[in-house]
Amino acid sequence: MSVLKIKDLHVSVGDKEILKGVNLTINTGEVHALLGPNGNGKSTLLSAIMGHPAYSVTKGSITLDDEDVLAMSVDERSRKGLFLGMQYPQSIPGVTNSDFLKAAINARREEPIRLFQFIKKLDKAIDELEMNEDLAHRYLNEGFSGGEKKRNEILQMKLLEPKFALLDEIDSGLDVDALRIVSESINNMRNDDLGMVIVSHYDRLYENIRPTHVHILVDGQIVVDGGYELIKKVNEEGFEWVKELGVTFKEEEKKIAPMSLGSCGAKVTRDE
Amino acid sequence: MSNVELSYDHYIVIKDNEVTGSSLPSNVSFNENTLTFEIGAPISLHVILIYENTKIHYDFKDHVHAEIIESRACHAGGRLEREISLGKDAHVNMFNEIVSDENNELQFIDEGSLDENALLQIGYNELSDNIIDGQYHFKLTGEGAQAKVRMAMLSRKDEKKHYCVHIEHLARHTTGIMDNYGVVKDEARLTVDGIGTINKGYNGSAAHQTNKIIVFDEKCQASANPYLYIDEYDVTASHAAAVGKMDEDHLYYLQTRGLTKRQAMQLITYGYLEPVIHVVDNEMLQERFQEALAKVGA
Numbered sequence: 001m002s003v004l005k006i007k008d009l010h011v012s013v014g015d016k017e018i019l020k021g022v023n024l025t026i027n028t029g030e031v032h033a034l035l036g037p038n039g040n041g042k043s044t045l046l047s048a049i050m051g052h053p054a055y056s057v058t059k060g061s062i063t064l065d066d067e068d069v070l071a072m073s074v075d076e077r078s079r080k081g082l083f084l085g086m087q088y089p090q091s092i093p094g095v096t097n098s099d100f101l102k103a104a105i106n107a108r109r110e111e112p113i114r115l116f117q118f119i120k121k122l123d124k125a126i127d128e129l130e131m132n133e134d135l136a137h138r139y140l141n142e143g144f145s146g147g148e149k150k151r152n153e154i155l156q157m158k159l160l161e162p163k164f165a166l167l168d169e170i171d172s173g174l175d176v177d178a179l180r181i182v183s184e185s186i187n188n189m190r191n192d193d194l195g196m197v198i199v200s201h202y203d204r205l206y207e208n209i210r211p212t213h214v215h216i217l218v219d220g221q222i223v224v225d226g227g228y229e230l231i232k233k234v235n236e237e238g239f240e241w242v243k244e245l246g247v248t249f250k251e252e253e254k255k256i257a258p259m260s261l262g263s264c265g266a267k268v269t270r271d272e
Numbered sequence: 273m274s275n276v277e278l279s280y281d282h283y284i285v286i287k288d289n290e291v292t293g294s295s296l297p298s299n300v301s302f303n304e305n306t307l308t309f310e311i312g313a314p315i316s317l318h319v320i321l322i323y324e325n326t327k328i329h330y331d332f333k334d335h336v337h338a339e340i341i342e343s344r345a346c347h348a349g350g351r352l353e354r355e356i357s358l359g360k361d362a363h364v365n366m367f368n369e370i371v372s373d374e375n376n377e378l379q380f381i382d383e384g385s386l387d388e389n390a391l392l393q394i395g396y397n398e399l400s401d402n403i404i405d406g407q408y409h410f411k412l413t414g415e416g417a418q419a420k421v422r423m424a425m426l427s428r429k430d431e432k433k434h435y436c437v438h439i440e441h442l443a444r445h446t447t448g449i450m451d452n453y454g455v456v457k458d459e460a461r462l463t464v465d466g467i468g469t470i471n472k473g474y475n476g477s478a479a480h481q482t483n484k485i486i487v488f489d490e491k492c493q494a495s496a497n498p499y500l501y502i503d504e505y506d507v508t509a510s511h512a513a514a515v516g517k518m519d520e521d522h523l524y525y526l527q528t529r530g531l532t533k534r535q536a537m538q539l540i541t542y543g544y545l546e547p548v549i550h551v552v553d554n555e556m557l558q559e560r561f562q563e564a565l566a567k568v569g570a
Contacts, residue, residue, distance in 0.1 A: 050528055053520075078530035090525040094543025100526070103539055107530035139543070156529060 002028045002065050002081070002163045004049075004195060009060035011041075011048045018044045020220035021060070026213075028163055029192040033206055033231060034199045036217035037239050042199045043087065045217070046166040050084040051077050064164070079108045081163030085153040085170045091141040097152070098122070098136035101159055108160070125158045128188070130181050146173030154185050164195045171205040183208035203235045216242060223247045283318040289326055299336075305329055309336045318343070324350040330366075334359035334387070339552050340366040349376030349402075355383050358390035360414065365393045367552045369560070370400035375431070380406040388414030388443075395551030398425040398433065398454075399564045406435040412446035412477075419447070424545035425454035425485075426568060427462035427492070437481075438467040445476040452481070452496070453548075455541055455568060457488040467499045468509065475506035483513045486544065488537070541568045 004026045011019035018041045026032055034042045048055045049062055051074040062069040064080055072080065092100075101122060106112045113121075126135055129151045141149050150170055157165050167186075171179055183205055186196070200206060206228075214230040215222045216239070223242060224230065233241070284294040284302060291302055299312030306329040309315055315338040321328065322345045332338060336359065344352065358364055370378070386392055398404065410419040419439050427433040439448030448468055456462040468479030483496035498511035518540060526536035542565055549561045 052524065073532075074524065074527040075530050075532050075536075078528055084528050086525070086528075090519075090521050092522050092525070092540065092543070094546070095539055096543070099539060099542070100529075103531055103535060104526075104529040107532075107535065160529065 001192070002195070004164045005063045006049070007061045009045070009048065009062065010058045011044055011055050012058050013044070013054055017058070018220055019048065022217070022220070022222055024215065024222060026164060026195045026197060028195040030213055031190070031196045031198065031209060031211040032213040032215060033211035034197060034215055034217055035231070035234055040218050041220045042217050043168050046084060046168050046197065046199060049166060050074060050082060075107070083157050083160055083162035083165045085157060085165060085167040087169040087172065089141050089149045089153055091139070091144070093139050093142050095140045096136065097138055097140055100140050101156065104156065105159060121159060125155045129155050129185055131155065147175060147178045150174055151178065151182060154182055158185070158189065163193065164197070167196065167198045169199055169201065171200050171202055179204060180208070203231055206231045218242060218247050282316060283320065285320045285322070286328070287322040288324065306331055309333060309338050311335045314338070321345070321352070323352060324348045327353045329355040330357070332358045332362040332364050334361060336362045336364070338364050340364065341552060341554065341557060342366065342368045343371045344369070345372040346370070346376060346378055347372055347374060349378055351379040351381070353381045356392070357384070358386045358392055360388045360390065362387070362390045364391070365552050367395045367397070367549070367557065369397040370402065373401035375401055375403065377403045378405070380404065380408070382408040384410035384419065386410065386412050386414060386417035386419060389416040390414060391418045393420045393551050394422070395548040396423045397548060397561060397564065398423055398435070401429070401431065403431055404433045408436065409438045409440070410448070411440045411442055412448060413442045415443045415445050417443060417446045419449070421450040422548045422551060423452040423454070423464070424548035425452070425462060425464065426545070427454070427460035428457040428567070430459050432461045434463045436465040436467065438469070439479065441470040441474045441477045441479065444474050446474065447478045448480070450481045452483045453544055454485040454494070455488065455545065456485055456492040456494045459491045461493045463495045463497070465497045465499065466511065467501070468511070469501045470504050470507050470509070472503040475504055477504070477507045479507065479509045481511045485515045486518055486541065487515060488518070538565070538568055541565065
């Protein structure tokens with residue numbers, strides 16, 4: 001069993017503090033849902049765990065089986081078993097999915113994967129996610145619809161077999177069928193050697209996946225912990241009731257931008 | 273575009289103007305620096321040049337279909353002048369590579385001319401470790417002639433490379449397209465000038481160019497300069513030039529999947545330079561190109 005432990009984590013972007021002391025422990029085998037109003041730090045938390053350069057950790061610690069994650073480069077974190085399924089995956093012209101996936105798989109192996117084995121693995125994943133067979137030869141996410149990009153994130157997760165998967169609004173932009181396929185695929189991956197943290201605004205994904213732990217993140221801190229019943233409560237009542245617990249809300253910044261504040265660092269797409 | 277299946281059965285080795293080995297098809301001959309291609313079966317030919325200073329004339333007669341790979345070794349440095357002429361309806365795909373990496377000073381001069389409805393697709397593998405000045409000039413002299421130029425350039429360490437690609441439209445309904453892609457590293461310099469000229473009266477012509485250079489390191493210098501000289505209204509023309517660092521978001525994305533920064537850069541560079549090899553369809557060439565690219569990440 002592996003443990004991802006986040007202790008008193010403070011994270012800033014520029015001189016703005018977004019996370020103000022997050023504590024969270026995830027064991028493999030568990031699925032944690034992270035809820036909270038827009039702009040309160042959910043995406044920031046996931047990006048900080050992965051090591052996005054725009055987020056600076058000013059205090060606190062992240063450890064993976066007692067190893068200091070904060071001392072690792074982004075690629076090291078990945079090779080140690082962390083995976084971030086992104087809200088806005090990049091499109092990279094000129095790089096084929098097949099070359100990219102092979103390079104990513106080989107990055108965590110001593111011996112490069114045999115071509116036959118790779119193709120078999122890839123075909124199986126493509127099949128399960130009901131993606132187009134020409135995926136391998138297409139450029140990475142280029143010209144992909146929003147839904148295809150998200151499926152491609154799950155496909156990568158499947159092939160890279162992380163210990164901990166952080167899924168940032170992996171269901172946004174998915175139609176009903178795609179959502180079913182993605183959540184089935186995530187459920188199929190569930191096992192005692194995989195822990196997950198899922199951020200979503202929709203209860204449908206959670207309904208399908210049934211997280212084991214639920215947390216509400218408000219103004220850079222986790223203010224409520226619970227089980228699946230929390231999701232229902234938020235779904236019916238919103239977040240207003242959390243205020244009654246004595247929590248001050250950060251002003252919501254929704255409507256200004258169609259994304260949560262924390263994800264803006266990864267948002268820019270620049271083709272060509 | 274010709275769908276010629278390339279084989280390496282046919283080749284010619286020319287060392288300082290002397291043929292030292294060859295297996296030529298019946299419709300190809302070599303005489304006094306001129307390789308003549310006559311109409312007949314489609315031609316696939318590997319030309320190997322070993323030289324110091326030399327001239328060569330590729331003379332593609334009317335209706336010839338040919339796919340050429342030229343590999344050059346210039347161990348002492350020097351100058352190579354080529355004349356490439358395409359007759360009416362000649363379709364030629366040509367790939368050029370430099371196989372000597374010895375930091376020599378090399379000069380390349382190409383003068384091309386394309387007659388009516390001739391089509392030249394030409395690719396330059398400019399990844400070698402040398403100091404290079406390349407002047408590539410193509411004249412579209414016949415109506416409907418088309419020249420498509422693709423370059424993959426790498427300048428690294430303390431190399432200096434300068435290229436000028438000029439497509440000149442001298443007839444109506446001609447098309448000139450160039451895609452010049454480069455990478456510059458360490459303390460090297462790379463300059464590419466793309467020139468498209470359409471003179472008055474040559475209506476219905478199209479001149480398009482893209483010049484892009486990725487800058488790896490602080491101390492290198494890059495410049496991509498597009499020029500369009502157009503004196504005719506009824507034409508289409510476009511140019512794009514970009515010199516810049518690799519997209520940080522692209523690198524981050526690949527790093528989150530476990531690739532080191534260098535591996536990520538190499539993968540992106542490969543995708544960026546690789547299209548040049550599709551000028552011809554040859555597996556051996558692809559392998560050689562992959563090997564040459566490995567030094568981008570070094």
